[in-house]
Amino acid sequence: MAVTGALVTGGILLVLVGANPVDAYVEMVKGTFGSWFDVSLVLTEMVPLVIIGLGLVIAFKARIWNIGAEGQFMFGALVGGAFALRVPLQNQFLAIPAVLLVGALAGALWGLLVAAARVRWRVNEVISSLLLNYVALFVFAYAVRKPLRDPGGFKPTSERVPDQFVLGDVPVDEIRVHVGIVVALLLVPLVGFLVNRSPFGMRATMFGMNPEAAQAAGVNASKMTLRIMMLSGALAGLAGIIQVLGSELRLSNNMSTGYGFTAIVVALIARLRPFGVLLAAAFLGALTLGGDVIQRTQQVPRVLTMVIQAIFVLFLLLADRRRSN
Template sequence: MLRLEPRAEASRLMSYLSPVLATLLTLVAGIAVFSALGKDPVEGLRLFLVSPVKDLYGVSELLLKATPLMLCAIGLAVGFRANVWNIGAEGQFMLGTVGATGVALYFQESDSSLVLPAMVLAGAAAGAAWAAVPALLKTKFNANEILVSLMLVYVAQLFVSWLVFGPWKDPDGFNFPQTAMFADHALLPILIEGTRLHAGFLMALAALVAGYAFMNRSYTGFKMRVAGEAAEAARYAGFSANRMIWIGLLTGGAAAGIAGMSEVAGPMGQLTDKVSLGYGFAAIIVAFVGRLNPFGILLASLLMALLYIGGEQVQQYMNLPSSISLVFQGLLLFFLLGSDVFIHYRLRFGRVTA
């Protein structure tokens, strides 16, 4: 008989192997899904894994998709480490697009080089402000931050929809729900000629470095980790739980807001009512698969970006809905959570012999 036996100590090795195992299991599940749908699984996996990165342009598109995921996920990781469950990065992302778009439209005629930095600040501030609502309600009234931050996603969606159907609608846009295209000085510079990869990618890398410095090298980061791993110890040491909640949520909100800014000022060039492809939710998976660790998040965001692009590919070449990538993203998280059992337990054969 198979049974689980607790380990004396959590296995560090397994905590790094678990995402790898989860990825392999997702691949196996992918083969099963394609076969069940009557499609050639080899062709399916090729479209998902190989063809998106077969040339420089493909790689640049992968990095482009990974950018908002990295930004959102590193912000979430700061909170998740302290058990602050910000699930509303999707809404904070949207507020970020609104903040940045507001600045871009207001300075449409200006050609100051300060417009872009102002957009970053406005995006970060708007995202942080949206995350401040659950932080305030959690610290003042003990309201569950999961549910509050999630409800605000729906509110944010409706808010964006009101803006692009109403006051911010492009007067020359044939009544489409979108703003005017941003002027050139409100667009992030392109990094590689001939691709869409923009300077937002550098911001994401910088955010990963900053996240590393904060979480692993600062005293506040240390306190947050203690709060997450041993809440009692943190309380005994006198670390303020409310401060962790504020830091966790504001960091997550600001990072998601910057991600939103980099989408409207990057590949979109305007605000529309379909500004997010669920990056805020996907970033939750990225944060977990990346083990709340900046380098892990870098790898996990590339993997998730691959799943996004692969979904578009199979839609185009296999006539399957692109939402198949959401299925694989969900499976990846399931497999990760399942594989994580081996961090604390080992498999044993035979009966209990104690």
């Protein structure tokens, strides 16, 4: 119902701007699943959405509203990227795990700030995490303008990361996707286990449903908040550094097209189920690329797809309400 509702609304908007909605949707499907090349693009787009989305599922399950994934993503990319550019590790098998760890830790640190403020001073995490996004963006902008700037470059970006840090493509003939997709696919069952099967996940869910009851049952609220925000931030940071090493190959201000926010939609559409994240990310990844296609072929602004995403979430809220009544 929510899918239909969002697509119909999108269709009405298409008519309003003078495009043929049927043509537009057909073009979108053809442009995203029509060839192996297009499928590769969708898969590449999915990588950051899946990884960040999983982190948000962990947080949202505990009803900790982390909307700072964008900042955690950028900070992970920045610190991980700086590590790759400045630390001369030659051995690939050492370099890549090390840099991924650094990126994840940076994201965790950015998430920890939010959790610490909530635990220590009861600062609402929605506001602190959102405001920290701006801080991360400005720190990033300074870093690529000055200390990490490629002196030969015209725009403020860093130099290309050294070869031994670059994530190669998966060894499948038709598909050109960097191995970040493997990390994303492995994380799905891992987070699934953590959330649904582990004692930690049970406590987190209980904490989300009723914090007082959970505390009465022995859940330490502070420890829980800190762990969850660090985990959520670590996954966003990991997504950031993977995006640098697999797709961008250098640090640039516009390396994120708002993945941290799209991932919120991913987590909500997935109804906070880790395996659902995979489907939701595929849907939104295809929708984003479909937006590029209709911008080219139908002269419709690509941001239409983001309108559809937001409407989708609202319809989903309505559908869930019907179900619970």
